Amino acid sequence: MKNVIKIIVSDIKRLSTNVVAMVVIIGLTVIPSLYAWFNILSNWDPYGESATTNLQVAVASSDEGIMIGSVELNVGDIIISNLKENTTIGWVFTDTAQDAVNGVYSGDYYAALVIDEEFSSNMISFLSGDIENPIITYYENEKKNAIAPKITAKVKTTIEREVDHAFVSTVAESLLKGGEYFATLDEEGNITGAGINKLEQLDSDLNGMITILDSYIALMDSTESISEAGEAITDSADTITELAGTMAEESQGKAAGVKDDVEQSKKNVDRKVENLNEKLSAVDSDVNTLNEKVAGLSLDVNVDYEQMQQSVEKIQEMWGTDQDGIYQLLLNVDAPDTEEGALAKDAITEYANVLNELISGLDEDVTDIQSATTKGEEDFNTAKEALVNNVAGILACTKNIRGQYSSLSSVGQEAIDAGSKAVEEVEKLINYNATSIDLVADNLDNYAVIMEQSKDSLVKSRDEAVEMESQLAALIAEIKAIGQNEAYQKVMELLQSDPDLLSDFISSPVDISDEYIYPVENNGSMTAPFYIVLSIWVGALIMSTILKTTVKDTTGMDNLKNWQCFLGRYFTTFVIGQIQTIITVLGAFLFVGIQCEHPFYFWMACAWTSLIYSLLLYSFTYSFGNVGEALSVVLMVIQVAGAGGTFPIEVLPKVFQVLYKFMPFNYSMNALRECIAGFYENTYRNCMLILIIYGVIAVFIGVTLYHPFKILNEKIESSKEKSGILI
Template identity: 35%
Template sequence: MKNICNIFLADWKRISKNVVAVVVVIGLAILPALYAWFNILSNWDPYGQEATSRIKVAVASADKGAMVDGISINMGQNIIDALQTNNTIGWVFEDDTEAAVNGVYAGDYYAALIMPEDFSEKMTSFLTEDMSHPQIEYYTNQKKNAIAPKITDKAKTAVQQQVNSTFISTVAESLVKAADGVDDAAKEHGITSGNQTVLDVVTTKMELVSRQLEAYDTILTALISVTDSASSAINMAGQVSPDMSQTVLGNQRALDAMQDILKITSAGNIINSGVSGDLADGLGRISGTMDSIIGIYAQADGNIGRFSSLISSARINLQDTKSILNELQEEMDETLTQLNDIRDSGNYEMLLRLIGLDADKLGSFISSPVEIETEKIYPVENYGSAMASFYTVLSIWVGALILVAIIHVGVRPQKEHPQFSHTEAFFGRYITFFLIGQAQALLVTLGDLYYIGIQCVSPFKFWLAAAITSFVFSIFMYSLTVAFGNVGEALAVVIMVIQVAGAGCTFPIEVLPEVYRKIYEYLPFTYAMNAMKETVGGQYGMDYWKYLGILLIFAVIAVFIGLVVAIPCKKLNEKIEHSKHKSGVMI
């Protein structure tokens, strides 16, 4: 232990007496911090609106528009109008589509969105038999930057979703407004009362008409009986002649009323058009027959005998009319059954609820029926804070690598320690590496927390993780250099490169090639970063201590390399050093 302390004290005495050495030590402490701070600041919030709004994306429309039911629409212009209020991307609106595309080739724009001439026409093609999908032409410059296309692709997707949402919303609003129009028209014609629906009122009206048809059937039966017996006809005519005209005229008015109802229900598509058409034809024929009866009675001038004679000649027409009436009665019964079935179905109840909704609200709902409520688990304020653990760990590794590259790991006998063992030399010199490494860790964490201002739920644990990381990394590279000399330094660089690519630093480990997924659990970066992430976003259980515990295992491995593996490699390192000196150019 005495020799260890003597080696350490002798090192610092020589450093303190050499101004250049002091400056170098200070530089060694500061450089890793600068590396971390610059990288964290450069990645502070690259996906925020303030940053992405500076990415230029051209938008141009050649859309000629389309006519739908006499209404002119231009979806291309509608998209441009909507994007003018969107600040997530730096939209540049070009009047000429060719200029927009050329701007992408020239590198003036990262991407361009072009609405072709037939965009609106294809958007409305679903109303025709020749339906085709509209397309927005998208141009992207993937040479200019590797990340920019990912951001502009999201902008393209956002525009596509906006177009689809607007289109679906417009169609839904139109359907509801059309249903409202039918409902209003029905109200104007008196087909609604109180809380009754249109279907309820129509059913009631048709039941009334059905009972009237039964009355008409009774009248026709009586008239036909008149023709069977002249004497009976004269007696019956004598009994009914005073009121006959009024009865028939009253029934005629009832028929007219029923025809009016049919016109309204047919216009609103409430009753099947085929059924309503047959019903209207039947009512028309009966109405004509009733007109004929009124005319016959008028021709008789109150003369019962003459009226009886005219009735007899019309007997065939009356029988035909009764047949039509019977068929109409059957159709009416069938229609009533269908209406009752519709009214009792769940679909009709759902239709009533839809018609009762606000058109704008329903359109908005249908265009985006599902809203995702995000509950952030371990929320991190910005990208810079999320990446702070990676850049801090990387800077500590770089700091340890610079140490072994500048400060000698070998100890020569001095007056203060003329004799020492390999173990004493190993630990005596390492104390200097440890202290400079701890200064690096302290400076970088203080800068992260109070200069950069990263998010951190536990600053003390953040520093503690950095301190343990610095200890593990410094002794690991120190041991590699003690055991293998310059080859050990090269190994440290190789291991760093592998860790940057394969420790899940910038991309999830699941998306990396298989070779990285297999070595992921054997890299010290993995556990150092995970421990720091626990202090940035929030701690789960004992994970923080578990990661630090696994990280310390690498320190044990490093000590074994430095104390055991280094001994048989000593002669080989001497030969390598001798060969380097002989070259005259190698350090």
């Protein structure tokens, strides 16, 4: 062990006294960290909206639209309008489809979307039965960048989904709104109820028709009697005409009188409202005067309490409880026989009773103030406050009464207006023209001609009507049976629900709820394990290439063993590797700002990884020389390609899926991922333990295989020197 320590001390002295060596060592500690930091930053958030908006995708619509009735529909313009509000991609809206396609060929745009000329007409082609799928052509420049097409390809799926959603939503909404119309056709609640009513009315009309036809057939045998009856009816019609004329004249006169009565009632209501408002205003005026006097009350001021008492008596006299007093007028207020009228009258009565109590107690309040002037300031202020509160209550009640009475007057006015309108309608109804009866009489005169029709035709018509009525009755029974069907009831419930809500559900029935397990804030933090592990390997590779592994100066070292040389010279590599690691980790936290749930364990995993990688690559170079350096590069290339740092291992070729389990990158990255996003059971511990295997392999290679490969390494070195070119 003494020899190991002597080698370490010797290396430290040589490095500390050589300026060039120190500069190289400083570079070795910084360069790998820069590699990790800048790669993480370049991958920080390439799929975020702030980044993807810089990817230009051209959009052009050649849709000519279509006329549906008098309405023009252009789905292409609707898509363009919606995309202008979408900020996930850098949309470029060109004037023509050719401009968009040419931009993709030239590399100005990563992709282009061109809406077909017949897009709108094909969208609704299902209505004609000749279905044509609407087409949006997607052009993509895959030469410009390897990843960009994968990002812009999502645009194609997004637009297809939005168009499908809009189409299904519109169709579903239209159908459901139509169903809603049938489901709420009339007061019966659905089309079945309305249809049964119409059919039953038709059935009744057919029965009436059959009865009339039976009468005609019976009357055919007594044409003469019918003719005489027609003459009698004509005479009666003349009498009815004269009577109708007289009735119309009398009704018009009475209608005018009723209108006058309605107008007079309106005027009476207006006078009552005006009279009550005047009396309430007079009360308010006297109460306000009293309020001003009360406000000026003070022990230091002489007050004429007799005059104040007279003001109170005046208010009480106007309020009065006799027949002409305001109180009685309010209690006996006329209210329309409606719910609104009853509520308003109850409110007026309640306010009137409260106001009656307040006004009745005014004289007592004045007496209390007068007697309190001899008791002290506190009693005086208490009595004054009681009078002030009562006065405020009176003013509030009168204000509320006015509001309620105004409401009552409004309700009454509506009732009067309705009555006046009803009178006008009655006047229209009774003001008919007697010529209508004359027309009936003329038709009766022609009944004799009708009776001359063929009796056989009447019998045939009557039989057809009976058959029709029988079939109609059966149809009504079947429809009523449908209305009781449970499935039909469910359809009606569906049609009576919200069409907009159902159309949204049909067009998009599944709502995805995102639940992130071990969430990571950004893509940079996700890729950090790969680039940090790779930088540690690169740092170890550079050290194994630059630093010498053989110990040539053995002065003062007795019985030097190979394993002592191996461990003694490795110490320098170990220290530099740990400095590289701490700089890289601190920069990732403080400069780059990656997410990390467990920073301390993150550093431990990186430090442990640096120990294992530097030991492994050092042993390659120590035992195999230049062949070991080449082997280190090959292992790095294989792990960069197949360790699952950028793509899931499952999508890589089979050979990488097999080698993946043997790659140290795998376990180092998984340990760092545990620290970044959160621990799961013993994953972190297991990864750290597995890395020990590579450390054991490294020691075995360095200690055991050095001598077997020593002769080969010497020959390789000799050949390199003879070349005059290789170092």
